[in-house]
Amino acid sequence: MPNAFNFSASPFDCLTQEQQRLVRDHVDVAYFPKGTVILEVGAQPTHLWVVIKGQVAQHDEGEVVASYGPHDCFDGRALVAGKSSSRFVATEEVVAYELARQTVQDLIAANAHFGALLFADLGSKLSALTERQEGNELQAFNLARVDEALLRPAIVVDAETDILSVVRLFQEHKSTNVLVRDNAATPPRLGMFTATALQKAVLRGTPLDQLPVGLLANYNLVTVRASDQVGDALALMQRHNIHRVVVLEGDEVKGVLESLDVFAFLSNHSHLISMRLDNAGSLEELAAIAGQITDMIGRQFRSGTRVALIARLVQDLNARLFARAWQLIAPPELVANSCLFVMGSEGRGEQLLKTDQDNGLVLRNGFAPPAELAAICQRFSDALASFGYPPCPGGI
Numbered sequence: 001m002p003n004a005f006n007f008s009a010s011p012f013d014c015l016t017q018e019q020q021r022l023v024r025d026h027v028d029v030a031y032f033p034k035g036t037v038i039l040e041v042g043a044q045p046t047h048l049w050v051v052i053k054g055q056v057a058q059h060d061e062g063e064v065v066a067s068y069g070p071h072d073c074f075d076g077r078a079l080v081a082g083k084s085s086s087r088f089v090a091t092e093e094v095v096a097y098e099l100a101r102q103t104v105q106d107l108i109a110a111n112a113h114f115g116a117l118l119f120a121d122l123g124s125k126l127s128a129l130t131e132r133q134e135g136n137e138l139q140a141f142n143l144a145r146v147d148e149a150l151l152r153p154a155i156v157v158d159a160e161t162d163i164l165s166v167v168r169l170f171q172e173h174k175s176t177n178v179l180v181r182d183n184a185a186t187p188p189r190l191g192m193f194t195a196t197a198l199q200k201a202v203l204r205g206t207p208l209d210q211l212p213v214g215l216l217a218n219y220n221l222v223t224v225r226a227s228d229q230v231g232d233a234l235a236l237m238q239r240h241n242i243h244r245v246v247v248l249e250g251d252e253v254k255g256v257l258e259s260l261d262v263f264a265f266l267s268n269h270s271h272l273i274s275m276r277l278d279n280a281g282s283l284e285e286l287a288a289i290a291g292q293i294t295d296m297i298g299r300q301f302r303s304g305t306r307v308a309l310i311a312r313l314v315q316d317l318n319a320r321l322f323a324r325a326w327q328l329i330a331p332p333e334l335v336a337n338s339c340l341f342v343m344g345s346e347g348r349g350e351q352l353l354k355t356d357q358d359n360g361l362v363l364r365n366g367f368a369p370p371a372e373l374a375a376i377c378q379r380f381s382d383a384l385a386s387f388g389y390p391p392c393p394g395g396i
Contacts (some may be wrong), residue, residue, distance in 0.1 A: 003014045003170055004051075005020075005023060005050075005097060006025060006071060007020055007023075007336060009050075009071040011073070011114050011115075012050075012114075013120040013136075014111065014113045014114050015107070015111060015114060016067065016111070016382065019107055019110060019111060019114075022106065023107075024104070024340040026099060026100055026103040026283060026380065027053070027097050027098070027099050028097070028098050029095065029096070029097060029098070029356070030047075030049070030095070030096050030097075030098045031093075031094070032054075032090040032093070032094040032095075032096070033090065033093060034090055034092055034093050034094075035089065035090060036089070036094070037087065037088070037089055038088045038089065038090060038094070039074075039075060039078065039086075039087065039088040040054060040087055041084055041085065042083060043078075043080060043083070043084050043088060044077050044083055044084075044085065045075060045078045045084055045101065046100065046101055047079075047098035047099055047100055047101060047207065048073055048074075048075075048076060048079055048099045048101070048104045049073060049074055049096040049097065049098050049099075050071065050072070050096060050097040050098075050099070051068050051070050051071065051073070051074075051094060051095075051096050052070060052095045052097060052246070053067055053070060053093070053094065053095040054069075054070075054087050054090060054091075054092040054093050054094035054095060054096075055067055055068065055069050055090075055091045055092045055094070056068040056069075056072075056074065056089065056090055056094055056096075056376065057088070057089050057091045058065055058074065058075075058086050058087070058088055058089055059086060059087040059088075060085075060086050065086070065110070065180045065300065067091075074088060075088060076095050076104070076118045076283045078104075079101050079104055079197075080105075080108075080260075080263050080334040090228065095153060096209055105260065107228075107261070108259065108260055108263060109242075109243060109259070111153075112234075112237045112238055112241070112242070112243055112259045113238055113241075115259060115260075115263050119335075135334065138308065144226045144229065144230045144231075145226065145227055145228070145229060145230070146224055146225070146226055146227070146229070146230055146233050146247055146257055147226040147247070147249075147254065148230070149229070149230050149233075149257060149261060149290075150257075150261040150275055150276060150279075151247055151254060151255030151256065152175065152255055152256040152257070152261070152277075153173075153256075153257050154179050154252070154253045154256055155169055155173055155177075155178045155179065156179045156180075156181055156214060157169070157178050157179070157180055157184070158180075158181055158182075158214075159180050159181065159182040159183070159184065159191075159212060159213065159214025159217065159390075160212050160213075160214065161180075161212065161213050162208065162209045162210060162211060162212060162213070163198070163201050163208045163209075163211045163212075163213050163216070163386045164207075164208040164209040165209075166178055166213050167198065167208070168191060170195060176194055176195040177192055177193065177194040177195070177244065177256065178192070178193050179191070179192055179214070179246070179253065179256075180193050180213055180214055180217035180219075180373055182214050182217070182219070182376075188222060189219050189222065190219070190246075190253075191214070191217035191218050191219035191220075191224045192217060192218050192221060192244075193213050193216060193218070194218075194244075197216050197217075197218070200216055201216055219347055220248050222237075222240050222242060222245050222246070223245060223246045223247070224236060224245050224246075224247055224248070224257070225247070225248055225249070226247055226248065226249045226254050230262060231247055233257055233262065234259065234262050236367055237259050237262075243258060243259045243260075244256050244257060244259065245257050246343060249381050261275075264274070273289060273292050273293060273296060273317055273331075274316075274317065276289050276292075276325050277289055277317070277320045277321060278320075278324075280324055280328075281328075282328070283325065283328060283329075283383050283386065286321060286324060286325055286328070286383070286387065287386050287387050287388075289321065290321060290387035290388055291388065293314065293317050293318070293321070294388070295357060296313075296314075296317075297314060312315060318342075319342065321387070322338070322342060322359075324338065325380060325383050325384070325387075326340050326380060329376060329379050329380050330376055331370060331376075332381075333370075333384075334370060334373075334376065336370060337363060337367040338361055338362065338363050338364065339361070339362045340359060340360075340361055340380075340396075341359065341360050341361075342355055342356040342358070342359055343359065343360060358392055359380075359395075360396065361377065361394075361396050377395060377396040378395065380396065381395050381396060
């Protein structure tokens, strides 16, 4: 277990003693001979690397766009996005610390300043690439609105709700926070209870099913407007040393924006759209996401992304869009016993922008479909039309 890790170099110079201990407990050392491809385009990174000795070159479309030497780290962008968009090659013998992805995510979640510094360093390393790419995603980040990022649904509970019930909500909704409405206060107030505050609840010694969440909620909420810029929201989190802000539209709570989701937004817009698809609960939400896919195509093209790569991204997102729409429209039994497939140029992954869509439906042998199958299929075709796909005369 290495003990000589340099905590005076950015972004690790902002870590607390406890966070430094987390790094020491999980860091390892890796060796890469000259010429080794450390990270390939499209690969899913498992570590953040910090160079101890040697040089690493970052290649984009065959061109070297950045070089990493001692104390430099890479690739934070790919680590959060889940996929590398560049190729990293050891141009000399390289010795590097490697920090597991989960550990880095834990550090970002616990220390918003660390995440901001990590991406600030990335921005300077990519300056050469940025100068020759108009409309790149780092610039788009600075101009993007908060409601274009991933907003977590707000889970609201009464102040009298016991903390054990709140923990069950955490598990049910895969969340780490709830908003707490205290109507008994004058005037009524809104606060937040997070998984971090759960430690204080346990230490009080009161049975959790008898402890009202309102007693431990933080009522000094930091809020942003849905129309505010994402960069301003991140700066606000840093200023207040917090990891999430409540997003308002007028007086109504629209959702919760977390620092990890802001970093994901900065790293990879397609990754953000993918997360939104998984969380969509209505056809109206899917229609909005379909528009974002079209916007993403323009951003990726202006930033110099290869058309073949854009096509693969769009094919994957469209497939997930269709699958989610089918899940929302068709009864669960039909979804489980059928296969909806896409034909034509879209099915072959050759289509970027929306065209009329040829689709088919295969039913499992022996499955008796619902009597309203034709109407269900028509609702799916109507949904595609609402997403911006021109109607196909053949339907399904």
